[in-house]
Amino acid sequence: MKFGLYGLHRDRNVDPAVLARRARLAEEAGFESLWVGDHLALPAGEGNPPRLEAMVALTYLAAVTTRVRLGVGLIVLPQRQPVLLAKQLTSLDVLSGGRLTVAVGAGYVEPELNAMGVTLAERGARTYEYLAAMRALWEQAPSFEGRFVSFSGVVQHPSPVQRPHPPIVVGGHSAAAYRRAVRHGTGWYGWGLDVEQIVQARQALAEAARREQRPDGLGELEITLTPPEPPDLDTARRYADAGVDRLIVELEGIDDDKVDGVIAAVGETISSTAGPASRTPAG
Template sequence: MQLGLHALGIGAGARRAVIDAVAVAAEACGFATLWSGEHVVMVDHASSRYPYSPDGRIAVPAAAHWLDPLIGLSFAAAATSTIRVATGVLLLPEHNPIVVAKQAASLDVLSGGRLTLGVGVGWSREEFDALGVPFARRTARTEEYVAAMRAVWREDVASFTGDFVQFDAIRVNPKPCGATIPIVFGGNSDSALRRAAALGDGWYGFNLDGVPEVADRLSFLATQDRDLAELRIAVALRDPEPDDVEELAALGVDELVIVDSPPGDPELAADWVSTLAARWLPAAAGE
C-alpha cells in the first residue's frame, strides 16, 4: 500500500517555506502523494452541516489561511520531481470548468504528469451563496463539468452542450501529459460512491471512522456496475493506527492518506515528516 500526506494548504501548511520543506521531505521519505483540499469561502457562523465529523462542524477555523489547492500544489510540485500531487478535494461546481481544465492541465504539464484531480460537490450553502452559484443541482453541475473538462483535454477543437455549460469549436491548451488527468471523487455517501463508480478514476474517502466504515463503503461500491480494480481507492481515517494498514490493504485500498498539520517552523518540517514516515511507512511496506 502507498501512503499519502494531507498536510498542505491550510494554516502553517499555507506558508511557502513550509510547503517546500514538507514536499521535499515527503518525497525523500517515500510518500506517494501530497494532498490539499479547498474552500474558497469560510463563514464564522455556518448553518450548513459538515458531513465529515460526528458533530457536523469543520475543525478548520474560519479565519485560517487556506490556499487555492492548484496554486499551492504547483509550489509543492516545483520543489519535487517524483511525488504526486492531488486536490482532496476541489469543489468543482463552484468554478468555471474550462478554467479548471486549463489550470489542471497546466499543473499537470509543469509537474510532468503528476496531478490527480480530486473533486467534490460541496456541502456549504453559505459558500455557494457567496460565490453566486446555485446550491441546488450541484451534483448534476459537477457531473456535467467533469464531462466538459474531459472534452477539452481530449479534443484539439472541442464542443460541448449541456444544461450548465456550452461551448463550440474552442481550443484549450496545454493538454495533459497523458491522455487525460485522473479524476477521483470525494464524499462518503452512497450518492458520492455512485458518482465515483459511474464517472471517476477513483474514490477519496475522507475522515472515515476506522476500518469498519471503509469496509462498509467499499462493500457498497462493489455493488455498482464498475470493476473496482479500475478505480484507485484512497482513504483518510479519523484516528488511524499502523495496525489498520494491513486490513485496509486486504480490503483493496491503494493509498492511506495521513491527515496532519505541519509545524510552523520550516526548519522542523523535515523531522516532522520523518517521524510520520517512521511510524507509517514500515506498516505500508508490510514490515
C-alpha cells in the same frame, strides 16, 4: 499500500519556506503524494485557519518537488468554472511532468457555494456536467452543449501529459457520490473512516457498481482514504486488508511543532510496508 499527506496548504504551511521544506521532507520520507483541499470562502466565525488556494498551492508544490505525485482533493467542482479549471489542471499536469491527480466532490458548505453563484440543489447536476465538459476539452472536442456550460469552436493546447487526462478520483459518502465514482472515477476518496466503516463503504460501492455501467478503460476502482488519525504499521495493514489502496495522512489537529515528527514516523511505516512508492510515481 501508497501513502499521501494532506494539509500543506493550511496553517503555518502557508509560509513558502515551511511549505517547501515539509514537501521535500515528505518526498524523501517516501510519501507517494501530497494533497491540498479546496475551500474558497468559508463561513465567518468558525475559527478557520489560513489556507492557500488549491491551484496556486499545487503549482508551488510542483516547483519544489521532483517525484511525489500532487493531488487536489476534494476540489469542489460546482463552484469552479470548468473551462478555466480544465486549463489550470492541464497546466499543472504539464508543469509537474505528469504528476497530477484530481479528486472532485459536489461540495456541502452552502454559504460557500452561494458565494460562487451555485445553489445546493444544483450541485450534483453541475458536477456531472462539469466533468463531461472538462473531458471534452481534454479530448480536443471542439464543442459542448450543457445546461450550465456551453462552448463551440474552441480547443485547448497543450494537452495533459497523462492521457487522456489526469486520474479523476470522486469523493463523498452519499449514494450519489458512489454512483459518480463508478461512472466517472478511476478511484474513490473517503474521509475519516475506520476499518469497519471502510468495509461498509466498499460494500456500498460494490452495490453502486451492480446498478451503474462503468465505462471501459477505467479499470478497477482505486480506494483512497484519509483515516481518523495517522496510522501505525498494524492499522495500515488492516486498512490494506480491507481493500484500501492509498492512505492520506491528515495534518489538522497536530501541533505544528510535531508535524515534522509525524511525517518521519509515517515514513517509517512506509518503509515497513511496500517501500517508498513516491520513487516510482504512477501514471
